[in-house]
Amino acid sequence: MSSAIRRRLLRTVPLLLASALGMSARAEPQPVTLIVGEALDPNGKVKPLRAWQQELFGYLEAELGVKFQLRIYPWARAERNARNGAGLVFGLPKNPDRLRDLHYSEPVASNTLWIVTRSDATFAFESLADLKGKTVGAIHGYGYGEEFEQSRNKLFRVEDDIPSRAIRLRRLLLKRVDAVLLFQPDWQNAAEVEAELRAFAAPLVRELQLPPGLTLSVLPRPVQAENQQYFAISKGKDDGLIERINAALAKQQKRASLARPPRAS
Numbered sequence: 001m002s003s004a005i006r007r008r009l010l011r012t013v014p015l016l017l018a019s020a021l022g023m024s025a026r027a028e029p030q031p032v033t034l035i036v037g038e039a040l041d042p043n044g045k046v047k048p049l050r051a052w053q054q055e056l057f058g059y060l061e062a063e064l065g066v067k068f069q070l071r072i073y074p075w076a077r078a079e080r081n082a083r084n085g086a087g088l089v090f091g092l093p094k095n096p097d098r099l100r101d102l103h104y105s106e107p108v109a110s111n112t113l114w115i116v117t118r119s120d121a122t123f124a125f126e127s128l129a130d131l132k133g134k135t136v137g138a139i140h141g142y143g144y145g146e147e148f149e150q151s152r153n154k155l156f157r158v159e160d161d162i163p164s165r166a167i168r169l170r171r172l173l174l175k176r177v178d179a180v181l182l183f184q185p186d187w188q189n190a191a192e193v194e195a196e197l198r199a200f201a202a203p204l205v206r207e208l209q210l211p212p213g214l215t216l217s218v219l220p221r222p223v224q225a226e227n228q229q230y231f232a233i234s235k236g237k238d239d240g241l242i243e244r245i246n247a248a249l250a251k252q253q254k255r256a257s258l259a260r261p262p263r264a265s
Helices: 003-027 051-064 075-083 096-101 146-151 165-173 190-207 241-259
Strands: 030-037 066-073 088-090 102-104 109-118 135-139 157-161 179-185 216-218 224-229 231-234
Touching: 030 051, 030 075, 051 066, 051 241, 066 075, 075 088, 075 096, 075 231, 096 102, 109 165, 109 190, 135 165, 157 165, 165 179, 165 190, 165 216, 179 190, 190 216, 231 241
Parallel strands: 030 066, 030 088, 135 157, 135 179
Antiparallel strands: 088 231, 102 231, 109 179, 109 216, 109 224
16 A cells, blocks of 8 residues: 555544544434422322323434433423523413413323312312312412412412322322312223222221211313313423424324224225
């Protein structure tokens, strides 16, 4: 090999390596901080993500070429961090104040807000006016809609608690509150939610030595239906991520629609 060729290779190889390394670096998933509000188990420990959330986040990671760095906080802190530009947040409801600071995605999923009572203390519910004088258990830092927030501690009293279903339902069984607000996926009706809660409550009733036959009831009319869930990010930090999420969600919905068997005519 001549000295001229050797010199040319010595100049070229580093450039090729640098180019290859640059391509490799670009292929690495982009890290994105994802903020989620916490849910706690009966021992006060943070519960893992639900299966559908894991599937959703995994799909978006693959579709967008990102790697979510999960941060789980109490809802008040989750909202504060998101509005301060600390990352993408999932599950934070819309309200006029948040819409000023956050750019929201299209709806991702929806759930229904039910009222749960002791089975010996049910009441008719058609509107928030029917909660007059009652004490309602809610999750600290979570918003339940403009009408509810305007009525909070005026029409009815609200006791904010930690996001542990077991602890909140225990307080209900012990008559510390008259009712508990509970979100469930929108594919479940009142009877299905009630059956799930009664199975959950049975050992609690025995543990607390409450009257036999006492259980939990779900009022048939929800407080909110189709309560939608979104991704959101500080408007000053959105570099097109929300639009990319919207495109990926639309693609997923199209695939799901194509996979569905046609309805019988």
